[in-house]
Amino acid sequence: MSLTSQSKRRDFLKVSALAGGGLMIGFPWFMGCKPDIKSDIIPSLPQPDQWFDISGFIKIGDTGLVTIMSPNPEIGQNIKTSMPMIIAEELEVNWKDVVVEQAGLNKDVFTRQVAGGSQSIRHGWVSLRTAGATVREMLLQAAANEWETDVDELTASEGTVLHRDGRTIGYGELASKAASLEIPTDVKLKDPKDYKIIGKGKQNVDIQGIITGKPLFGIDFKRDGMVYAVVKRPDAFGQKIMSLDDTATRNIKGVIDVVQFGDKVAIIADKIWAAIKGQKNLKVIYVSDDTLENTISHNEDLQKALSNPTKEPKRNDGDVMRALSDADEILDRTYIAPFLPHNPLEPMNFFADVTASKVELVGPIQTPEWTQSRVAQLLGRDASEVSIMLTRMGGGFGRRLYGNFALEAAEISDKIRKPVQLIYTREDDFASGPYRPASGYRFRAGIKDGELSGYHLIGAGFNMGNATRENWFPAGTIKDFRVDSHNLKTNIPTGAWRAPVTNFLASAEQSFIDELATKLDKDPITFRLELLRNAKDNLIGEIDYELDKMIGVIELARGKSDWGNRKNQGFSCYYSHNTYVAEVAEIELTDDLPKVTRVSCAVDCGIVINPLGAINQIEGGIIDGIGHALYGDLTFDKGKAKEKNFNQYRLIKMSECPDIDVHFVESNNDPTGLGEPTLPPAGGAVANAFFKATGKRLYKQPYYKEMEMLG
Amino acid sequence: MTRYKINVNNKDYDIEVDKDTPLLWVLRDELDLVGTKFGCGIAQCGACTIHIDGSASRSCSIPIDTIANKKITTIEGLSDQGDHPLQEAWKKHDVPQCGYCQAGQIMTAASFLKEKPNPTDAEIEEAMHYNICRCGTYLKIKQAIKSAIKS
Numbered sequence A: 001m002s003l004t005s006q007s008k009r010r011d012f013l014k015v016s017a018l019a020g021g022g023l024m025i026g027f028p029w030f031m032g033c034k035p036d037i038k039s040d041i042i043p044s045l046p047q048p049d050q051w052f053d054i055s056g057f058i059k060i061g062d063t064g065l066v067t068i069m070s071p072n073p074e075i076g077q078n079i080k081t082s083m084p085m086i087i088a089e090e091l092e093v094n095w096k097d098v099v100v101e102q103a104g105l106n107k108d109v110f111t112r113q114v115a116g117g118s119q120s121i122r123h124g125w126v127s128l129r130t131a132g133a134t135v136r137e138m139l140l141q142a143a144a145n146e147w148e149t150d151v152d153e154l155t156a157s158e159g160t161v162l163h164r165d166g167r168t169i170g171y172g173e174l175a176s177k178a179a180s181l182e183i184p185t186d187v188k189l190k191d192p193k194d195y196k197i198i199g200k201g202k203q204n205v206d207i208q209g210i211i212t213g214k215p216l217f218g219i220d221f222k223r224d225g226m227v228y229a230v231v232k233r234p235d236a237f238g239q240k241i242m243s244l245d246d247t248a249t250r251n252i253k254g255v256i257d258v259v260q261f262g263d264k265v266a267i268i269a270d271k272i273w274a275a276i277k278g279q280k281n282l283k284v285i286y287v288s289d290d291t292l293e294n295t296i297s298h299n300e301d302l303q304k305a306l307s308n309p310t311k312e313p314k315r316n317d318g319d320v321m322r323a324l325s326d327a328d329e330i331l332d333r334t335y336i337a338p339f340l341p342h343n344p345l346e347p348m349n350f351f352a353d354v355t356a357s358k359v360e361l362v363g364p365i366q367t368p369e370w371t372q373s374r375v376a377q378l379l380g381r382d383a384s385e386v387s388i389m390l391t392r393m394g395g396g397f398g399r400r401l402y403g404n405f406a407l408e409a410a411e412i413s414d415k416i417r418k419p420v421q422l423i424y425t426r427e428d429d430f431a432s433g434p435y436r437p438a439s440g441y442r443f444r445a446g447i448k449d450g451e452l453s454g455y456h457l458i459g460a461g462f463n464m465g466n467a468t469r470e471n472w473f474p475a476g477t478i479k480d481f482r483v484d485s486h487n488l489k490t491n492i493p494t495g496a497w498r499a500p501v502t503n504f505l506a507s508a509e510q511s512f513i514d515e516l517a518t519k520l521d522k523d524p525i526t527f528r529l530e531l532l533r534n535a536k537d538n539l540i541g542e543i544d545y546e547l548d549k550m551i552g553v554i555e556l557a558r559g560k561s562d563w564g565n566r567k568n569q570g571f572s573c574y575y576s577h578n579t580y581v582a583e584v585a586e587i588e589l590t591d592d593l594p595k596v597t598r599v600s601c602a603v604d605c606g607i608v609i610n611p612l613g614a615i616n617q618i619e620g621g622i623i624d625g626i627g628h629a630l631y632g633d634l635t636f637d638k639g640k641a642k643e644k645n646f647n648q649y650r651l652i653k654m655s656e657c658p659d660i661d662v663h664f665v666e667s668n669n670d671p672t673g674l675g676e677p678t679l680p681p682a683g684g685a686v687a688n689a690f691f692k693a694t695g696k697r698l699y700k701q702p703y704y705k706e707m708e709m710l711g
Numbered sequence B: 001m002t003r004y005k006i007n008v009n010n011k012d013y014d015i016e017v018d019k020d021t022p023l024l025w026v027l028r029d030e031l032d033l034v035g036t037k038f039g040c041g042i043a044q045c046g047a048c049t050i051h052i053d054g055s056a057s058r059s060c061s062i063p064i065d066t067i068a069n070k071k072i073t074t075i076e077g078l079s080d081q082g083d084h085p086l087q088e089a090w091k092k093h094d095v096p097q098c099g100y101c102q103a104g105q106i107m108t109a110a111s112f113l114k115e116k117p118n119p120t121d122a123e124i125e126e127a128m129h130y131n132i133c134r135c136g137t138y139l140k141i142k143q144a145i146k147s148a149i150k151s
């Protein structure tokens, strides 16, 4: 890589930052850091002899083959396919001529290399298109120079530049010339009506590797001389090591070392099985402080918090207290949900190789930048010495936002000065958190003269910060409206879990609104539409959602589900991650056991980049939402999670999944999130369908326990 | 440590491991066949499913000492070119999300379809019941199995 092209890259980056509203651009090839783990798709064009680095994130080979880097972590949200699709669209290449590679962490060239909050596509939308269009214009300019003609005479399509007079030249031939051109600053983006790749279903770029068992995941990573580590952590939250006896562990063949760090003990072995056995044989005695928590007291704490509002409401329109005291009747309902583990199927793992000159990390992480700075801090190193290579992730659901496993791997490798792969057993993952915190919601609605006359929500969660979304529906639609939130303390580690806060808030709220509608003798959909339409004429305060988009998805779901004409239908709708979703669930009762048989789902997520991947995310979100609302239950006793593995913790299975029909609102708006938004409404839709089937309401997750009790 | 001869994907291997080593770790650690995944270690999730003499088994819970003279097939050996009818169907339906469970799902489905080439929906659900997909790709898996049956 010559100096000029390096400085060119910097120019380009500045351009992108200006044009792109902040996301990424670039990849670390020039640092000689070729990814060990790469896409396995066999490209249509021959491998080039020479690659030309046009812009820092797009490489074009002399055969016309194009490599596009995917900067963001892939956790199954299919970003490694959809982000490059956006670039390829503007670049005007055939998708089959594109190879996708995963970029490592590179703060100099990328920003927001994070998978979380369903934000990757939304944040990348402008900058990714600009990135593709910039290179397209450079290729056009290179052709214009070549033919000594005006660039306006030329168009680009399918990896070829065409002259009005019929001449053509391939990108492969132009690549070397384009690479030396000035980078244009003001590029024109395509009109959505001309899209050829965006909006067309494209297969996951890693699919061949996935279905043939290629080493794509962090846990598959190996390096010569690498050893394995399994860590014994305290049995309960609130414990410290008192004494340690590692004799039996050290006697296991293959165990190399036993290393204590803080209240954790790492068992180092040449093979993973020896390390696992070593962990089982370690004798540790812990002392407990007086903070060992349990589920009974968690639930009591929630109930207690919900009995009172806070001093500082999150939102306070009108005078709810007066409205409620003036009401003829008050509907007062409380909803409770437990802690949940994330349980991505690939257990936590990370590779670290710490030497005097560098800290090399490889593995599955949603937040590489955070991890880099925390590892640097932990080891007293400069962040520039810490490199992170991203692998495909076997699921995340929020768990891999928290890189504690990467810190552990780095600390262990620093202590033993060997390349080490740290692996959690499933039991380790269940026992160590962080978890989705337990939460509770109490809703009170006043009814006066047969109409809604005030609405008060009190939320409470453990270490949850704001347990509510005070400016989301039904905010703005009710005159006397108040929201309070309590943040309760716990020593159990908690964190974001797919659709944080709203994963249960939505279930509670949508169940309550359904019950309220029934109480008011209104159809649940009509009731919601009435609230929204009234707000169009008379909006109360400020809101964070758009009334028309909410109305749009509700009406679409009502039509597509054949609402009112089928048995046991339950409705729910929710806005989150800038996306609007409405779901209608249907339940069948066989031998009094409910089965969710169908979910019709309407989604407004702006332009759909990759319908194939989008439908996967939508189905996955709904199934996840139903599964955890029905079955998810992590309980604590004496500071320990009682459920230790999948034999004690129920996850949804194939036979428990409904058929799902998905309907997109047609839109040319910028794309919004999809990894999370279909999850929150699912639980409420099921609870409301259960009510239709049985006349009974559900207030406590996991629902299956209440269903059994009621049934 | 004990010496074993094992046959995996039609290749013979000589290995030396502890008697109680689960087949899963022999495949992953000794033979570098990492397509077989670790999910739970207690035969509950199906991520580690392989074939022993053609039938689907949970390699995490099978000690190496119990499988002498048996033929083992892993996802890497299911087909030569990654073109088993199920693999083709998986591509056609774009089944995977994170992808981690999928090798196990395919191995379970492959041995099931050999025994029962024309299953009903309910039989498919029953056969796949113990394979967890945390991402919820179940509907796509079912569609892919059904389309593989047709082909």
Ligand code: FES
Pocket: B037, B038, B039, B040, B041, B042, B043, B044, B045, B046, B047, B048, B049, B058, B059, B060, B061
């Ligand atoms: S790892 Fe063997 S069944 Fe889960």
Ligand code: FES
Pocket: A076, A345, A394, A395, B096, B097, B098, B099, B100, B101, B102, B132, B133, B134, B135, B136, B137
């Ligand atoms: S695709 Fe992620 S666990 Fe199945």
